Amino acid sequence: MSRPKKFVRRPAIVKPVENRHRKDVVSRILGAKDINFSDYKYWASVINKVTEAANLYGFNRAETPIVENLSLFKKSPRLKDIYYYQLGKTDKIALRPDLTHGLGRFYLEQDLSVWPQPVKVFAIGPVFRHEARVQTGCYRQFNQFVLELFGESKPVEEALLIDIIYSIFRELQINVQIQINSVGSFECQKEFLNKFAKFYKDRAKKAKLCPECKKNLLKNPILLLACEVPSCVELRKEAPPITNFLSDESNNYFTRVLEYLDELNINYNFNPYLIKGLNYYTETIFEVRPVNEQGELDGKLSLGRGGRYNHFVEQLGGKPTPLLGFAGGLERTVAKIKEKNLIFKKEENIIFLAQVSDQARIRSMALFGELYKLGFCVRQAFSVDNLRYQLEEAKRLNAKIILILGKKEISSETILYRDVELGVQEVITQKDLRERLQKRFNQKQ
Template sequence: MTKKHDKLVDLVTPSRPTGPIAHRVKGMKDIQPGAYPAWEFLLQSAGRLARLRGFERIDTPVLESYSLYERSSGRTSDIVTKEMYSFLDKSGERLALRPEATPGIVRAYIEHGWFNLPQPVKTLWYGPLFRRDKPQLGRYRQHYQLNFDIFGEPGPLAEVELIFLIHELLNDWGIEAQIDINSLGCVDCRPNYINELVKYYKEKKHREQLCPDCRKRLIKNPLRLLDCKEPACEALAQGAPQLIDFLCEPCKQHLVKVLEFLDNLGIQYNLNSQLVRGLDYYNRTVFEVVMPSESAQRPLALGGGGRYDQLIESLGGRPTPACGFALGMERLLLYLDPHKVEVSQTRPDVFLAQLGDGPRLKSLQLFEELRQAGLTVHQAFTKNSLKSQLALANQLKVKYALIIGQKELLDGTILLRDMESGSQEVLDLKRVKSIMLKRLAKTK
């Protein structure tokens, strides 16, 4: 069967490529043995806390139409102009590997009529995103995000609920990050501000100092001048007019309410007038979760989000206020407290060790018996040496090991070893299940 199959493959690909072994694509990452417990810990904790607050898990496809992102992220955004993986499929349709989650989630909201569900609709989303940007610390070209969104809530409570959730999550993960907040105003007040901003940057002494990218931004997307990472541009941004001074009355009231609620909840934040986020669709409150920098470098962002009240309408849905945030898994993993992960791991109750063929057979039966009684049992039936089996039991931090050799098998007994104290006792093989259940009930 295998041979036939091989031949077929050879016919299709007459010469197998030779040369150095395949490497992973630049900017991509493998998750290797031993790394998953931390991922699982983050996901489980996020799922649990979000569920308690009424968020429901959803999912969307990795592939979406290119135009979805062009219409939502913004034609001039870095994502669309530089970073998207897009291609024409065989029918000539232009598709993209999703570079961010929100547009797909909004598309699903419109397409399936989630406005018919009781509002607000709160969703939790998790999955990979693809961006062909410069690989940086904790940022890969395929990276994973957790997204939390609230649809149908126009008031400041939506932002407050999301920021409160961030606060709870960070606590659960042992990550001491800072929450930056700003307001981007609305269609009524932002244009006035942008006029002033452009005026400021067009002054000769300012314009001369701008980096080439920012000179382009000045025409296409002036808000982005505020978060350029070039030192000269950063210094200029410090002296630029601040959006907060230009907010219309409703926008100002909205921001004040958000901050008041956060103060009442005892959640610390940092008002950051330079925070603009890189996307066209945000309005009013935007926020970012950053790790305070230890060196002169810019603080590293773990994620962020904001309000996007116009996005649903601009993608063809009925006007619906919405708000959301995303956290980058790989960045979170850099700062996650490893102790929290360790504590979350369930230690196996018992390790079953054996020496010789007869005892191995007996321990196979016993394994099944203990497992059915509800115990978490580990074993290494393929190992012959007792030393290496006990070394594994130690590694797994098991409390008890049960050891059976030829002598015990003949006597109808089994050896119980307390892995912490090293003390051993002989048990009746017939009674081992009930004894173990009693012992473990006591220690749990």
């Protein structure tokens, strides 16, 4: 682990914000932010929507300490940004720079690997990072909401998580686009980095780089992908993309993820230049970017980032465990929803969607979103293949209506409608489902 002097910068955090009203009043720390009375309703709206969506998709909320042992973050890409203090002669206590590390420790200490997988966890809370420059959207204390899926590696999990995130921002009336890419395995990344650096070290190409990129080429070549100087942007188009180095397994996995997103009508953009956290992320990575009414990207800041990091739990000392997650920024999200009226749907009678094939799962996921937008209280178990286990989950939730889709129903565009409360079961057409449910629950058309 690096020596503390290299990554601890305490003096920068104690600089006070200038108080324009009274010179003798102690001001808040630069890089931290108060939530005033008028803004709190927006914060409550975001937190409620995140909690509602997480509960809807079967995530359990966990709370971990704000302070952790510094050794927990020894392999974190954020190591140099961590604030810590010495406790006694040996212990070092750190302010957490993210929520994921704490949840990873929580997964191991609570022995959640023996639970049915995947284990779905979400958390909301403050995190702390040293930012060299405090600017709009970047703080030294800020708040995250995270969703993590431990223990399973299937393309449908990526699609499900992205669909959840997409629905959260849609409910908050924020138009977004998912920027998505694959960074493959660690082996794929190593081969890419070698070829990528070699490309830019060519004398003729290096001469076209801006002064900042020439410096980054020596320190961290990946930073060249973020440069927006026109000459660097043009040169970047000639550089080999990381997707050229994906193995057949990684390529097939990513193709399946995109197929799911197409079926779900998610607004996404395959971005081969989206490369973050190599030696941390594996396979799929994605960012949530706001878009304007014309569908164009709105601003440079993302509202959150996610992806798969299958080596994470092992790096914390556990057994190899697949892990997929997303971290969203509350401050940035709140900034986008100000002056907008949010309408929340009230929970009503539970409708449970069950499926018995991959094709039926895709249709069920789309139908789930359609019914949710119509105001119905829907539940699911998309990660479970066995129909009996799905029906047991429906019973546990006291679902009044169970909808079952299989291959036969997909081909005939029908659905098995089971009214548990009335003891009625029949096959109806999918196009009549909305009217039937509205009539059943006396919902206004």
